[in-house]
Amino acid sequence: MFTVPLPVIGTDVVWRDAAKRLIGAGVSPHDILWDYGDTMGELFETDTPLPAPTRRVKAPQSFVQLSQNVVWHKDPQRFARLYALLWRLRHQPRLMQDRADPELAKLRQMEKAVNRCRHKMKAFVRFRDLRQGGERRSFAAWFEPTHHTVEPTAPFFARRFADMDWMIATPDVTAQFVDGNLSFHPGQPKPDLPEDAAEALWGTYFCNIFNPARVKVQAMTSEMPKKYWKNMPEAAHIPELIRNAERRVQEMRDAAPTLPPERAERILKQLRGDDQAE
Amino acid sequence: MDLSQKLAILSDAARYDASCASSGTARRDSRDGKGLGSTEGSGICHAYAPDGRCISLLKILMTNFCIYDCAYCINRVSSNVARARFSVDEIVQLTIEFYRRNYIEGLFLSSGIIRSPDATMADMVRIAQRLREVERFRGYIHLKTIPDAAPELVEQAGLYADRLSINVELPTDRSVQVYAPEKNPATIRKAMGDVRARKEVAGERSYRGKRGKRFAPAGQSTQMIVGADGANDATILGQSSRLYGDYKLRRVYYSAFSPIPDATAKLPLIKPPLVREHRLYQADWLLRFYGFDVGEVTAVRPDGNLDLDIDPKLAWALQNRGLFPVDVNRAAKEMLLRVPGFGTRIVGRILSSRRHRRLRYDDLLRMGALLKKAKAFIIADGWSPGALTDSADLRARFAPPPEQLSLF
Numbered sequence: 001m002f003t004v005p006l007p008v009i010g011t012d013v014v015w016r017d018a019a020k021r022l023i024g025a026g027v028s029p030h031d032i033l034w035d036y037g038d039t040m041g042e043l044f045e046t047d048t049p050l051p052a053p054t055r056r057v058k059a060p061q062s063f064v065q066l067s068q069n070v071v072w073h074k075d076p077q078r079f080a081r082l083y084a085l086l087w088r089l090r091h092q093p094r095l096m097q098d099r100a101d102p103e104l105a106k107l108r109q110m111e112k113a114v115n116r117c118r119h120k121m122k123a124f125v126r127f128r129d130l131r132q133g134g135e136r137r138s139f140a141a142w143f144e145p146t147h148h149t150v151e152p153t154a155p156f157f158a159r160r161f162a163d164m165d166w167m168i169a170t171p172d173v174t175a176q177f178v179d180g181n182l183s184f185h186p187g188q189p190k191p192d193l194p195e196d197a198a199e200a201l202w203g204t205y206f207c208n209i210f211n212p213a214r215v216k217v218q219a220m221t222s223e224m225p226k227k228y229w230k231n232m233p234e235a236a237h238i239p240e241l242i243r244n245a246e247r248r249v250q251e252m253r254d255a256a257p258t259l260p261p262e263r264a265e266r267i268l269k270q271l272r273g274d275d276q277a278e
Numbered sequence: 279m280d281l282s283q284k285l286a287i288l289s290d291a292a293r294y295d296a297s298c299a300s301s302g303t304a305r306r307d308s309r310d311g312k313g314l315g316s317t318e319g320s321g322i323c324h325a326y327a328p329d330g331r332c333i334s335l336l337k338i339l340m341t342n343f344c345i346y347d348c349a350y351c352i353n354r355v356s357s358n359v360a361r362a363r364f365s366v367d368e369i370v371q372l373t374i375e376f377y378r379r380n381y382i383e384g385l386f387l388s389s390g391i392i393r394s395p396d397a398t399m400a401d402m403v404r405i406a407q408r409l410r411e412v413e414r415f416r417g418y419i420h421l422k423t424i425p426d427a428a429p430e431l432v433e434q435a436g437l438y439a440d441r442l443s444i445n446v447e448l449p450t451d452r453s454v455q456v457y458a459p460e461k462n463p464a465t466i467r468k469a470m471g472d473v474r475a476r477k478e479v480a481g482e483r484s485y486r487g488k489r490g491k492r493f494a495p496a497g498q499s500t501q502m503i504v505g506a507d508g509a510n511d512a513t514i515l516g517q518s519s520r521l522y523g524d525y526k527l528r529r530v531y532y533s534a535f536s537p538i539p540d541a542t543a544k545l546p547l548i549k550p551p552l553v554r555e556h557r558l559y560q561a562d563w564l565l566r567f568y569g570f571d572v573g574e575v576t577a578v579r580p581d582g583n584l585d586l587d588i589d590p591k592l593a594w595a596l597q598n599r600g601l602f603p604v605d606v607n608r609a610a611k612e613m614l615l616r617v618p619g620f621g622t623r624i625v626g627r628i629l630s631s632r633r634h635r636r637l638r639y640d641d642l643l644r645m646g647a648l649l650k651k652a653k654a655f656i657i658a659d660g661w662s663p664g665a666l667t668d669s670a671d672l673r674a675r676f677a678p679p680p681e682q683l684s685l686f
Contacts, residue, residue, distance in 0.1 A: 098634050099627040100641030123322050127379045139378060157380075159307035160316040163414075164378065180311055198375050204282050205376075208289040209337060210327040213536040214550050219330025223323065234325055242328050249537055257543040260356030267345045267355050271460060 002048050003033045006079065009151065009173060009184045011036070012071050018050055019067070019083055023059075025051035029087050034079035059086060062096045069111045072118075072148045081107055117147040122156055124228045125168055128196040136179070138165040142190050142231060150175050151184055158182045199233040206234035212245035213252075279362060285372070287362040291342040291353050292388055294538070295445075296501055296531040298323075300334045300383035300418040303440040303496035313414030315377060315384070317440070321418075322383055335386040335420060336376055340364055340402060344390030348447070348458035349545050350506050352538040353390045359540055363392075366401070370408050377417055384418030384440075385409070391424060399427035399435070406438035418496075423473070425466045432469065433476060433493075441496040441528070444469050446521070449514045453507035457544070470525040473498050477526075497528035504558060505551040506535040512582030514558060515572045519565055532558045557584040564591055567622055568615045587677040592618040595655055596673050602655040603663050607636050619651030651676065 004018045015034075022032060067082045075081075085103060089095055098104060127139035139161075143150075150168060154175040157166065161177070168175045172187040220238075229235035301321030308314055323332035341363035342353040352359055364372075373385045387405060391398050402421055409415040421439040423432050436442055444466055448454050451463040473494065480493035500521060502514060518530040536550035561584055564570040568591070576582050578593045585593040595602060595618045604613050606628055614625045627645045631637060639661040643649055654666045654675075666672065 094634060097630050099631040099645045100635070100637060102644065105644040119322070123324050125380050129379070137378070141380070156316075156318070159309050159318075161314070161378070161380075162308040162311045163314050196379070198379055201282060201285060201372070202376060202379070202381050204285050205289050205336065205338075206325065206327065206333070208286045209293045209333060211293050211329045211331075211536060214329045214534070214552055216330030216552070217328055220326040220328050223330075223332070224326040232325065238328055245328070252537045252539055252541065253547045255540065258358045258540055261358055264347070264356040268347055271345055 001031055001033065002027060002050065003035055004050070004079075005038060006034060006036045008037045008148070008186075011148070012068055012152070015071050015079060015082075016064075016067065017053075019086060020057050021050045021053050022083070023086055023090070024054035024057045027051065029080065029084045032080070032083060034083075036076065036079070058093075059089060060093065060096050063089060066096075066107060066111055069114045069152075070107055072114050072152055073110045074147045075110060078110060081110075114147050114149060117145055117149045118153045120228065121145050121149050121153045124224070124232055125157070126199075126232055127166060128193045129198065130194060136163065136165050138167075140167040140169065140191065140193055142169050142193065144227075144231065145170060146227075148172055154182055154184070203234050203237055207237050207241060210241050212241070212248040215242060215245045217242060281368060281372075284362040284364055284368070285338070287360050288339045288342055288364060289337065291339045291359070291390075292337045292386075294352065294533060294536070295337060295386070295388060295422075296331075296533045297420070297443065297499055297529065298332050298334045298337060298386065299420075299441070299496075299499070299529065301496070302528065303418060304492055306416045308414075308416050313416050314374065315415050315417035317383075317416070317418055324381055324383065334383045335418065336373055336382045336384070337386040338364070338369070338372075338388075340369065340387060340389035340398075340405070341392055342390050343392050345393075346391055346458070346460040348461065349542050350447075350457055350503055350535060350538075352540070354542070356542065357540045366405050366408060369405050370413060373409060374413055374415065377415070382417075384415075384420070386420040386422075388422035389424070395424040395426035396428050396431060399424045399431040403431055403434050403438065406435065410438045420496075423469060425461065425469050427469075429472055432472060436473065436476060436480075436494040437491055439494055441499060442473055442494045443499045443501070444473075445501040446517070447501070447503060448507055449502050449504075449509040449517050450507070453509065457506065467525075470498065470500070470521075470527070474525045498525065499527055499529040499531065501531040501533055503535050504532045504555055505548065506545055510576075510582040511554070511558060511561070511584045512572065512576035515561055515565065515576060518562060519572050522566065530562060532562070553586050554584070557586060557590060561590045569612055570594070570616075588673065589618070591616070592651060592676060599667055603657045603667050604655060605657045606642065607632055607658065617652050617655050619648035619653075619655075 002022065006014050063086065070078050070082055085107060095101060095104065121143060125141045125143050127141045130138040130140055132138045150170050150173045154168065157168065158177055162180065165178050169188055169191055174185045174188055176183050176185060299321055301319065303317050305318055307316035321334055323334050325333040327333060343361050343363060344353045345355055347354045347356050376382045387402055389398050389402055406419050406421060409419065419439045420441040420443065421435050423435060423442050423444050425444055446466055447458055447461065454461055454463045477493050480491060504514065521527050521530055532555050534550035534552050534555040537547040541547055561575045564575055565572060574594060575590050576584065578585060578597050584590050595616065604617055606614065611625060611629060614620055614628060624645055624647045628637065636659045638659045642658060654663050654672055
């Protein structure tokens with residue numbers, strides 16, 4: 001029996017290395033316990049060291065990609081599922097192309113969930129200006145992702161916000177970007193971030209870009225589920241926007257046509273006069 | 279007037295533009311630490327408004343003063359809406375500060391026409407230039423080009439912007455004349471043709487093999503208002519397919535005509551035809567990615583409109599039941615694409631999986647096919663629709679139940 005401890009930070013690298021060694025030594029999925037974040041404690045601790053790496057370990061590139069996404073899923077079974085698939089791949093090398101295999105389909109589904117979570121993180125993280133002075137500006141955000149997606153998603157923020165310092169704190173992991181260096185630290189409770197005046201302007205924009213004549217609440221919530229709202233400043237306006245939408249449209253309908261402003265006639269005359277001169 | 283009031287007026291004025299796309303442009307980032315922003319292929323919707331629309335870009339007007347009098351537009355000269363104008367600085371600051379807080383992917387800048395088309399366009403180009411050259415902004419910029427602006431200005435705009443767009447506004451030239459008398463459909467088409475030509479030149483290599491400067495890498499798009507005039511769906515889709523073909527447009531957006539504040543008496547304030555808009559988008563997809571042509575999609579109903587109760591692919595399949603059921607283990611890609619409930623991805627999965635084994639009903643389910651729709655039209659191992667394909671009540675299984683009209 002092998003117990004493989006997997007750290008919360010750097011899970012992907014450790015899992016990949018362990019899986020390579022184990023599959024190289026022909027260890028069956030039944031003989032492995034994956035211990036993520038040291039939750040098993042002493043109970044199952046065994047001192048069996050992992051087998052030494054062998055050179056000939058072949059796994060299709062598509063499996064490697066799949067595993068590098070699925071390791072960030074929150075399902076505790078993810079490592080065992082991945083290894084079981086790797087085990088089957090030894091004798092069914094083309095299994096990865098079979099979109100109908102139930103086990104693979106399950107893993108693909110998990111991969112999709114992770115990718116969606118990463119995408120939503122790119123979209124819904126909201127930075128606040130820390131106003132610390134200095135050459136580089138600094139910003140910070142609090143975010144609560146569904147899966148363990150901070151680590152694989154942080155490089156996106158590093159590519160995008162490279163000329164400023166930033167921190168994304170989550171319950172699991174905190175990503176920090178200082179002077180161009182990205183690092184990861186243990187998670188933390190929600191930090192107290194300073195008020196940011198830009199949030200009010202953003203709220204103004206959010207309210208005014210909304211068209212009250214075409215309310216589609218479900219289209220909104222399916223793409224922006226409520227679980228994200230509490231960390232998005234603009235979401236506070238949503239209930240009022242929905243409540244008042246119908247009244248606002250009715251007012252537009254009821255309003256009698258107004259007379260054009262005085263300048264209108266002058267401008268149009270000039271414009272049409274110009275056209276004729278051409 | 280303070281910044282917040284201006285922002286309220288000038289975003290309110292911009293919300294009738296449907297496009298908020300930020301995808302499909304050149305890949306850029308700021309890893310060198312000397313700039314701000316990135317674009318990585320797929321767009322990001324940073325928020326959704328209760329109208330279900332994605333908010334990806336800061337979509338604002340530079341000014342909503344306008345000398346034109348387009349009947350459907352909230353900013354027409356004869357309307358009494360509050361007017362405002364941003365300074366160059368204000369737009370640049372708003373874009374950068376919103377971007378730094380991860381609210382947006384970039385800027386979509388449009389404008390009412392002030393003084394002259396050239397003066398308006400020049401101001402917009404100046405804003406894009408400031409963002410790119412002074413602020414070193416590498417996010418997404420979409421500029422609405424002014425139809426009558428000088429070609430040199432449009433050329434400059436394309437060097438700074440990811441996407442350019444010009445709205446054709448209404449599906450027929452006749453409606454444009456009636457409802458937007460100051461606009462000229464021929465000029466709009468010429469401007470789109472110029473952008474296409476300029477973009478093609480930019481893609482070519484010179485005799486030294488050097489590529490020209492990138493020109494609007496995310497291409498051009500346009501928008502049509504649906505439901506303001508009497509055009510039927512066949513006319514609208516015919517117009518779109520010409521636009522896609524002639525001007526290599528990336529997207530045609532359909533915008534259901536919706537009530538605006540201080541509306542003109544010329545256009546009725548109907549409930550916006552949202553379902554129609556949705557069906558047009560579905561049909562548009564069939565034309566671009568599923569190998570359908572306009573005639574097929576719009577032949578289903580005698581009036582040339584799409585069926586509002588069921589999607590256009592299903593409507594077509596119900597009319598052409600003789601071609602079904604299709605054997606998923608043998609049919610060609612072209613035919614699989616025509617099965618209701620199969621998207622392009624599912625078809626790709628079917629093609630790759632069936633090289634390894636024969637597909638059963640459950641396999642299709644796992645691949646993510648919508649079998650509720652597809653099952654009447656396919657044969658798989660262990661599944662045959664039998665008489666279902668030709669059953670008289672097949673349409674009724676998908677269409678919403680008829681509603682009893684209220685007597686009062």
